[in-house]
Amino acid sequence: VTGTIDDLGEFTLIDRIVARLGDAAAHDILVPPGDDAAAWATTVGASVATIDALAEGTHWRADTMTMTDVGWRAVAANVSDLAAMGADPRYLLVALALPADTPIADVDALTEGMMEACRAHGVRIAGGDIVRARSLLISVAAFGHVDVPDALLRRNGARPGDRVAVSGTPGAAAAGLALIEGSREHEPDAASLVRAHRRPRARTALGRNAIAAGVRAGMDISDGLVQDLEHIARASNVGIEVAAAQLPLAEAAVTLLGRREALDLALGGGEDFELVLCGEREALAGLDSHDPCVTLIGRVVAEHPGEVVVWTEDGAAYEPPRRGWDHARDSGERGAPAGAAR
Amino acid sequence: VTGTIDDLGEFTLIDRIVARLGDAAAHDILVPPGDDAAAWATTVGASVATIDALAEGTHWRADTMTMTDVGWRAVAANVSDLAAMGADPRYLLVALALPADTPIADVDALTEGMMEACRAHGVRIAGGDIVRARSLLISVAAFGHVDVPDALLRRNGARPGDRVAVSGTPGAAAAGLALIEGSREHEPDAASLVRAHRRPRARTALGRNAIAAGVRAGMDISDGLVQDLEHIARASNVGIEVAAAQLPLAEAAVTLLGRREALDLALGGGEDFELVLCGEREALAGLDSHDPCVTLIGRVVAEHPGEVVVWTEDGAAYEPPRRGWDHARDSGERGAPAGAAR
Numbered sequence: 001v002t003g004t005i006d007d008l009g010e011f012t013l014i015d016r017i018v019a020r021l022g023d024a025a026a027h028d029i030l031v032p033p034g035d036d037a038a039a040w041a042t043t044v045g046a047s048v049a050t051i052d053a054l055a056e057g058t059h060w061r062a063d064t065m066t067m068t069d070v071g072w073r074a075v076a077a078n079v080s081d082l083a084a085m086g087a088d089p090r091y092l093l094v095a096l097a098l099p100a101d102t103p104i105a106d107v108d109a110l111t112e113g114m115m116e117a118c119r120a121h122g123v124r125i126a127g128g129d130i131v132r133a134r135s136l137l138i139s140v141a142a143f144g145h146v147d148v149p150d151a152l153l154r155r156n157g158a159r160p161g162d163r164v165a166v167s168g169t170p171g172a173a174a175a176g177l178a179l180i181e182g183s184r185e186h187e188p189d190a191a192s193l194v195r196a197h198r199r200p201r202a203r204t205a206l207g208r209n210a211i212a213a214g215v216r217a218g219m220d221i222s223d224g225l226v227q228d229l230e231h232i233a234r235a236s237n238v239g240i241e242v243a244a245a246q247l248p249l250a251e252a253a254v255t256l257l258g259r260r261e262a263l264d265l266a267l268g269g270g271e272d273f274e275l276v277l278c279g280e281r282e283a284l285a286g287l288d289s290h291d292p293c294v295t296l297i298g299r300v301v302a303e304h305p306g307e308v309v310v311w312t313e314d315g316a317a318y319e320p321p322r323r324g325w326d327h328a329r330d331s332g333e334r335g336a337p338a339g340a341a342r
Numbered sequence: 343v344t345g346t347i348d349d350l351g352e353f354t355l356i357d358r359i360v361a362r363l364g365d366a367a368a369h370d371i372l373v374p375p376g377d378d379a380a381a382w383a384t385t386v387g388a389s390v391a392t393i394d395a396l397a398e399g400t401h402w403r404a405d406t407m408t409m410t411d412v413g414w415r416a417v418a419a420n421v422s423d424l425a426a427m428g429a430d431p432r433y434l435l436v437a438l439a440l441p442a443d444t445p446i447a448d449v450d451a452l453t454e455g456m457m458e459a460c461r462a463h464g465v466r467i468a469g470g471d472i473v474r475a476r477s478l479l480i481s482v483a484a485f486g487h488v489d490v491p492d493a494l495l496r497r498n499g500a501r502p503g504d505r506v507a508v509s510g511t512p513g514a515a516a517a518g519l520a521l522i523e524g525s526r527e528h529e530p531d532a533a534s535l536v537r538a539h540r541r542p543r544a545r546t547a548l549g550r551n552a553i554a555a556g557v558r559a560g561m562d563i564s565d566g567l568v569q570d571l572e573h574i575a576r577a578s579n580v581g582i583e584v585a586a587a588q589l590p591l592a593e594a595a596v597t598l599l600g601r602r603e604a605l606d607l608a609l610g611g612g613e614d615f616e617l618v619l620c621g622e623r624e625a626l627a628g629l630d631s632h633d634p635c636v637t638l639i640g641r642v643v644a645e646h647p648g649e650v651v652v653w654t655e656d657g658a659a660y661e662p663p664r665r666g667w668d669h670a671r672d673s674g675e676r677g678a679p680a681g682a683a684r
Binding site for chain 2: 030031034035036037038039040041042043044045046047048049050051052053054055056057058059081082084085087091093094095096097126127128129131132133134135137139141142143144145146149152154155219220235
């Protein structure tokens with residue numbers, strides 16, 4: 001495909017995208033894509049809804065991700081926010097802001113990535129908007145459902161005595177990015193980390209299982225494990241203690257980057273669409289039997305409310321690297337793009 | 343207020359915005375702003391949802407709108423899409439993409455405008471996201487509800503024999519913009535038109551009343567009356583005929599810009615958050631008694647399916663000006679900003 005979106009009209013471009021989405025576009029709802037708004041039937045319970053924006057240069061760089069990867073990530077990031085509440089993700093709305101010289105092939109690749117991620121996560125796109133803008137930006141809103149509203153995983157649901165568990169291998173996505181930036185992505189063992197950066201998968205089943213198991217607090221760790229645990233500590237007015245030795249580091253990250261760097265990335269790297277959960281030991285242990293991705297890493301305490309302490313293997317408090325939005329004020333040593341922030 | 347958003351962290355900025363939104367932030371829903379996602383109780387019926395993006399330089403220019411106006415418009419545009427379905431608008435999610443040097447005062451003004459528009463339209467903000475980006479962009483997703491899903495106003499609901507009605511005075515917003523661009527905004531009579539550009543109001547009551555009156559087809563005319571009627575003509579596979587003489591032009595637009603220009607803007611100007619409705623004459627007439635803003639302007643025919651014909655007062659077919667997305671390929675004579683499109 002050659003040409004830019006300037007060669008197509010807005011509506012031609014929308015028709016093209018909807019056609020290429022295939023069954024990832026929600027054709028069988030009350031009002032499918034193409035009207036002023038989308039509509040679907042509701043049942044008693046609760047709607048859970050979230051919005052995100054991904055900006056070129058901030059959330060991805062053309063040299064570390066293809067447009068297909070970006071499309072995937074835009075979907076997965078929003079689905080992860082619903083998974084983090086324990087909701088069943090259903091429909092997405094997508095707003096694309098595109099410079100006039102955006103190649104049509106880029107929009108096709110973006111669509112392809114969104115379609116793949118929709119299929120992988122069991123969600124569909126119900127509508128959207130396309131506008132021209134000076135820089136490329138993708139905004140996705142996602143809607144899910146829960147039958148029992150009171151059971152939602154909340155940031156304010158942690159209580160002293162709870163244990164803390166995390167899914168997967170935190171830091172894998174950041175390790176993948178570090179390897180790509182270091183031109184090391186083709187080294188043996190790098191593939192799983194690179195994939196964690198380019199094709200992160202949201203933990204939809206885990207959120208639902210956690211609710212069923214009686215877990216009350218959780219969130220995703222897309223801002224970095226320590227920063228996100230701080231959100232829980234503040235919202236719940238509790239302290240959280242994490243044992244670094246118990247963190248499930250990705251073996252490949254330890255091999256390729258060393259244990260210290262792998263630990264830094266696990267604690268502060270961000271962009272992992274894993275979940276951190278706080279609940280009674282039995283609830284979390286029961287979860288583990290359904291989904292062996294869950295590892296106990298710490299506990300909730302009444303002391304130092306609002307604060308997260310990470311204990312290193314030698315018994316000292318770990319000083320986490322700077323992270324999240326504050327990347328922008330760092331000198332870039334973490335490899336963030338110039339002026340980047342989350 | 344001095345300083346830029348770079349002086350605040352992301353979460354400080356979010357707290358500031360939520361605090362300034364006051365009761366326009368939805369604090370009393372199941373999960374208010376501040377968690378991974380927002381959640382609210384659902385009842386049986388249908389959810390109606392839409393997303394829009396507004397980009398600086400495309401949807402507004404700093405010299406024709408303040409940031410407060412932009413905040414208002416971002417809310418009103420989305421509420422209008424729900425009104426156009428006959429839905430009861432309820433909650434918004436807002437994603438802000440901000441350059442690092444965005445003054446805090448600009449974000450405050452944006453918040454003020456969103457708050458005012460939320461109050462005016464009876465909606466509340468349930469959540470959001472803030473990211474850094476190279477250009478300023480606001481994406482809003484809006485959610486509404488209908489009790490009777492089958493009654494939604496659809497683009498495909500027009501039938502031959504239906505009459506066509508429009509609310510308000512189409513072209514008023516575009517006339518206001520033309521006056522601002524011509525440095526004529528302070529002329530006598532310009533105020534109502536300038537207000538239509540800067541503070542457009544969505545027709546939420548009208549959409550609901552239209553459903554109750556049995557109207558089946560409708561949409562808002564934010565892309566321009568003729569272009570939006572073409573959407574209905576295509577989706578319903580009908581022809582639509584409009585009598586230019588019956589168009590309710592804004593008196594001030596005729597006085598200040600002349601009848602021909604006022605007519606051009608009414609047919610193709612866009613950015614009016616008015617509704618166009620197609621239904622039986624009695625249904626539309628009954629509506630008029632509730633809401634005297636509605637004027638009959640044409641009819642739906644079986645001939646020329648997919649096409650809209652505007653008959654001028656001398657009996658000739660009117661050639662509408664170019665409009666909508668295609669603005670970008672015009673020479674700019676319509677006053678669109680360089681490179682702008684919708």
